[in-house]
Amino acid sequence: MTTVFKKTPVLTDTVMHYCPGCGHGIVHRLVAEVIEELGIQDRTIGFVPVGCAVFGYKYFAVDCVEAAHGRAPAAATGCKRVNPNNVVFTYQGDGDLASIGAAEIVHAAHRGEKITTIFINNAIYGMTGGQMAPTTLVGQKTTTSPYGRDPEHCGKPLRVAEMIATIEGAAYVERVSVDSVPNIIKAKAAIKKAFQCQLDGKGFALVEVLSSCPTNWGKSPAEAMDWIKSDMIPYYPLGVKKDRTNE
C-alpha cells in the first residue's frame, strides 16, 4: 500500500477546538510541517498566546509555554536567552500581538531577538466573541463596533508587517494569506524562511498571516476566504516587507 498523505508528527492527535473554516488549523499544520522538515522538533519551544490559539500547546508536539496576553515575545526572549540553541517561536493573534502586546513585539524586533513570530491577522477578536481589533477594517462590524469601524473614532487598521519592517533588528518580515492553495503554499515557504532566519542567527523574523474567522465575521467558510481576497488583501498587501537573510 502506498502512503499518499501522512499528518506531520509535529501535530498531536488532539482534536482541535477551532471553528469550521477557521484559518488557525491551516497555519498550525504549516508551522508543524516546517518544524518537521527542518528537523528541529526536538529543540523547538512554542510560545502560544491568549486568544483562539490559547490551546496551541495541545496541538504542537513540541515543548510549549502558554504566555500571558501579549507577552509571548517577552517570555520567548527569556527562554531563548537561557538556551540559545533552542528554536523558539511565538504564535500570536491580532489582539494579542497588535493591541495589548504591541510593546513586547516591537521590542523583541528592536533587540533583534533571535525568535520567530507567526502572527495571525483575522481582523477580529475571536476568542472573546468578535470584538474590534486594531486590525479590524474600516466599516467592519464587530460586537464593539456595531455600526462599523469608524476611523474618526478609533483610527484606521494597523499594518503590523510594515511597522515591524521599519525596525532595524527585524531581519525578515513577510505578509502571506491562507485564502487559497497557491497562497497557502507561499505561506508555508515564508514560515520556513522565518524559522531558517532564526537557525542562521540573522535576527527577528515575523510572518503575518491573513486568516479567516467565519464565525465572528458572520460568513460561511467559503465566503470568509473570499472576503480575505476582496477586502483584506487590498488593505494588507501581501509580500516580503523586509529581507536581510542574505546579508
Added chain:
Amino acid sequence: MAKILMKGSEAIPEAAIQAGCRFFFGYPITPQNDIPEYMSARLPKIGGCFLQAESEVAAINMVYGAAAAGARVMTSSSSPGVSLKQEGISYIAGAELPCVICNMMRGGPGLGSIQPSQGDYFQATKGGGHGDYHLIVLAPSSVQEAVDLMHNAFDLADIYRTPVMLLADGIIGQMMEPVEFHEHEQRKLPDKPWAVTGWKGDRPRSVVNSLYIEVDELQEMNDRLQARYKEIQEKEVMVELYKTEGAEVIICAYGTVARICKAAIALCEEKGVKVGLVRPITLWPFPEKELKEVMAQESVKRELTVEISAGQMHEDVRLALNGMKPADFYGKPGSYTPTAEEIAEYILKTREA
C-alpha cells in the same frame, strides 16, 4: 573570608550570583538601580545574561520564560514597578515556576516617593495579583541578612516551585554594612523535568501553563498550591526573637524598622522597662505560632506593631493574637521612618496611660 563593606543593593545581586543566578531581567526604577547595574556588569562575564527590558511587564515575562527553561532567574524593582509585575507574578505562581523577585519598597500609593516604605506588605504577602496564591516573602533587616536570604530565596523557589520575594526597603539597599559571603548549606533540590528544553521523546512533553479550563482541573491545581502553602507554613517560618523573655511589651516589626525598634528597646531598658521584639523574617509564612507563644508569657501586657505603613502587618498580628492581649500600632503610611526616640517615648507614654 574577610568581611567587606558593601552596599545592600550591590551585595544582593552578588549573593544572587553566588546562589547560582545567571539570568536577570529588569527595568530602571529608583531606588534599586544598583541591582540591575551590578548584574549588567557581572553576568555577561560569567556566562549569564542581563537584559534591560522595555518595561517591568516585559521583564517579569522574560523571567517567566527563563524560569520555564529551567534557569535560576531573578528580577528586581521598586514599588510602582512591582505593581506592574503583578500579572506576570500571578502567571508564574499559577504555572508553578521558581524565580526570585526583589522589591526595594518606596513610598506610595501612585508615584509616591523614593524614600523607604513598608507600604507593599499587603501586595507581597497576600499574593498581589489575581487568584489564590502566595509568594514566600523574605524581609531582611541587615545587608548580611539580605545576602544570606538570597541563598534561601533561590532554594525555596526551586523546592516549592514558587516565586519568592525579597521584600526590603530603600534603606537596606542604600546602606553599607560589613558582609561575609560564606558557604551555605545546600538544601536538596528537586530536578526540573518540567522545564521546556526541547522534547526528545525521553520524557513527557513539557507544557508550562496556568490555564485549566475545566473546573475540576483548576480545582486540582489550586489544591496542589494550597497543600504546598500549608507545607511552607509548617516548615519554613523564620523569625528572630529579641529580648522577648520576661518582657512587658512586645514589639512586632520587620526590616529596617525592626533595627530602629532594637534601638528603642535599649532606650526603654534605660528607663527600666523591658521590651522585646518579634521580628518576622518570613512575612509569608507569618510567624503566627511564635508570636502567640511570646505573647502568652505572663509578663507580657501588650503588643505594639511598628511599621512604615498604615498598619498592614498589624492586621496579621491581630489575626494571630485574635484578641488574646491588647495589640497597638505605631507608624505612619508613606515614607516616614520613625526614630528610636519617638518609639521609646510612645511605649513609655502609653504605659503610664
Added chain:
Amino acid sequence: MLWTNIFAGFGGQGVLLIGKLLAQAGLYEGREVSWLPSYGPEMRGGTANCSVVVSDAPIASPCINMANCVIAMNRPSLDKFEQNVLPGGKLFINSSIIDKKATRTDIEVYYVPCNEIADSLNNPKVGNMAMLGAYIEATKAVDSKSVLDALLHSLGEKKAHLIPLNEQAIELGKQAVRDQIK
C-alpha cells in the same frame, strides 16, 4: 563603645566619602559598622548627609536621629543637625565657611577651618579629610592609620600618590582640635 555620627554638608564636599572612610576604618579595626546615606532628590546638587555607626557591639539601628557626633560642613547642615547632638556629644563645625557659632551649651564644639587647611596644602579637595582628622582626634573612634588604609582602598593603587597629601590634611585637622583643647 558606640559612636553614632551624622556627617552633613554640600554635595561635592566629600561628606559621604569621609563617612565611608570612617566605616571602612572601623571595619579594619574589627568593629561593627554601618553607613547610611540620605538619598533622594537632595542627592543631586543640594545637601548630602550620611549616618555612620561604629560600635564594639552589634549595631541595633543604622538609622540615626540623635547622634554622639555631628559633623557640619556648611551652614544649612549646622542649622539642621545641631539639635540632633546628644547631650554631652560633639559637634564639629567647618569654621571656614560657617560664620555662626553653636548655640548649644551642653555639648563639646570644635571649630575646624577645613578650607584654610586645604588651601594651605594647595588642594581644595582635602578639606573633608581635615575634618575627619579633627573627628578622630576628638573621639579616638578609630586610628588614623586605619583611615589611611581605608583611603588607599578607596583610591586604588593608581592614586596612591595622593595618600601623603591626605595624611597631612588629617594631621592638620587633628592639630586644630588639639589647639582648641589647649
